[in-house]
Amino acid sequence: AYFLEESYIDMINEVATTWTAGVNFDPSTPEEHFVKMLGSKGVESAKQASAHEFKTNDVAYDNYYGYIPRTFDARKRWRHCKTIGEVRDQGNCGSCWAFGTSSAFADRLCVATDGDFNELLSPEEIAFCCHTCGFGCHGGYPIKAWKYFSTHGLVTGGNYKSGEGCEPYRVPPCQHHHQGNNSCSDKPMEKNHRCTRMCYGDQDLDYNDDHRFTRDYYYLTYGSIQKDVMNYGPIEASFDVYDDFP
Numbered sequence: 623a624y625f626l627e628e629s630y631i632d633m634i635n636e637v638a639t640t641w642t643a644g645v646n647f648d649p650s651t652p653e654e655h656f657v658k659m660l661g662s663k664g665v666e667s668a669k670q671a672s673a674h675e676f677k678t679n680d681v682a683y684d685n686y687y688g689y690i691p692r693t694f695d696a697r698k699r700w701r702h703c704k705t706i707g708e709v710r711d712q713g714n715c716g717s718c719w720a721f722g723t724s725s726a727f728a729d730r731l732c733v734a735t736d737g738d739f740n741e742l743l744s745p746e747e748i749a750f751c752c753h754t755c756g757f758g759c760h761g762g763y764p765i766k767a768w769k770y771f772s773t774h775g776l777v778t779g780g781n782y783k784s785g786e787g788c789e790p791y792r793v794p795p796c797q798h799h800h801q802g803n804n805s806c807s808d809k810p811m812e813k814n815h816r817c818t819r820m821c822y823g824d825q826d827l828d829y830n831d832d833h834r835f836t837r838d839y840y841y842l843t844y845g846s847i848q849k850d851v852m853n854y855g856p857i858e859a860s861f862d863v864y865d866d867f868p
Contacts, residue, residue: 623647623649623651623652623653624653625653625865626645626647626648626649626651627649628645631643631644631645647798648805662718662719662722662761662762662764662860663719663756663761663762663763664763664764664765664766664860665860665861665862667763667765668765668841671841675840675841676840676841676842676843677840677841677842677843677846677850678843678845678846679846680846680849680850680853682849682853682854683846683849683850683853685853686848686849686852686853690848690849694848694851694852696729696851696855696856699852700729700732700733700855702732702736702737702740703729703732703733703737703740703855704740705725705728705729705732705740705741705742706729706732706855706856708725708742710725710742710745710781710791711781711782711795711796711798712745712791712793713782713791713793713794713795713796713806714759714793714796714806714809715749715758715759715793716759716760716761717745717749717758717759717762717793719749719756719761719762719763719764719767719860720745720746720748720749720755720756720762720767721745722764722858722859722860723745723748723764723767723768723771723858724742724743724744724745724748724767724776724779725742725743725745725856725858726855726856726857726858727743727768727771727776727834727836728741728742728743729855729856730854730855730856731743731834732855733854733855734854734855739834741778741780741786741787742778742779742780742781742786742787743776743777743778743779743787743834744776744777744778744779744787744788744789744790744791745779745791746779746789746790746791746792746818747776747777747779747789747817748762748767748770748771748776749762749815750815750816750817750818751817751818751819752766752767752770752774753817754766754770755767755770758815759793759815764858764860765839765841768836768839768858769839771834771835771836771839772835772836772837772838772839773835774833775833775834775835776833776834776835777789777821777827777829777832777833777834778823778824778827778832778834779791779823780823781795782794782795784823785823785824786823786824787823787824787827787832788821788822788823788824788827788829788832789818789821789822789823790822790823792815793815796809842857
């Protein structure tokens with residue numbers, strides 16, 4: 623892909639102001655591979671959302687009135703929440719939207735329960751069972767996933783072949799960062815993945831009883847994102863990236 627070439631990376635770093643570009647994938651990785659991994663849709667929908675869909679005020683925000691620290695690490699703030707900071711592997715599947723939402727939900731549930739809930743939630747269920755949320759490995763809409771959590775709930779689910787939770791992820795991991803054995807770009811995109819409405823991981827769990835629900839869901843304004851993270855934990859975010867990203 624052209625954006626992995628050294629000359630292109632040098633050009634970005636000449637104008638970058640808040641970050642430094644580098645090589646995270648084998649330079650020979652085809653551009654099509656990255657396109658398949660970009661599964662978050664509906665970024666523009668936030669611009670069209672009505673005012674009541676945005677959360678701008680919260681009494682808990684008053685704790686940070688006029689003061690936002692230069693740095694904040696949720697892993698250190700809530701050390702008892704083992705899911706915060708865990709990097710999961712979506713495999714050769716454009717299910718980032720399902721991982722982002724289910725992971726933020728799990729993190730926030732741990733924070734809200736002070737660690738009573740402390741496990742992973744299932745991107746498998748949200749990716750392949752919520753047909754109004756998206757298209758499985760071919761992308762989906764994060765805000766619709768959050769709505770699904772509030773009305774339908776989400777079961778627990780660990781990583782591939784972990785046997786943890788009700789519905790562990792069933793798309794196998796692959797090597798994202800270099801070519802060779804088990805390289806993601808050499809594998810076909812996951813197809814015909816079926817929704818399963820039963821616990822096939824920890825079979826002692828009851829599928830219906832294992833669902834966790836959100837109380838509500840909302841968009842955040844630029845002015846409230848930091849305060850919301852510091853009070854309630856990690857968020858899920860999506861953005862469109864253009865060639866001239868500074």
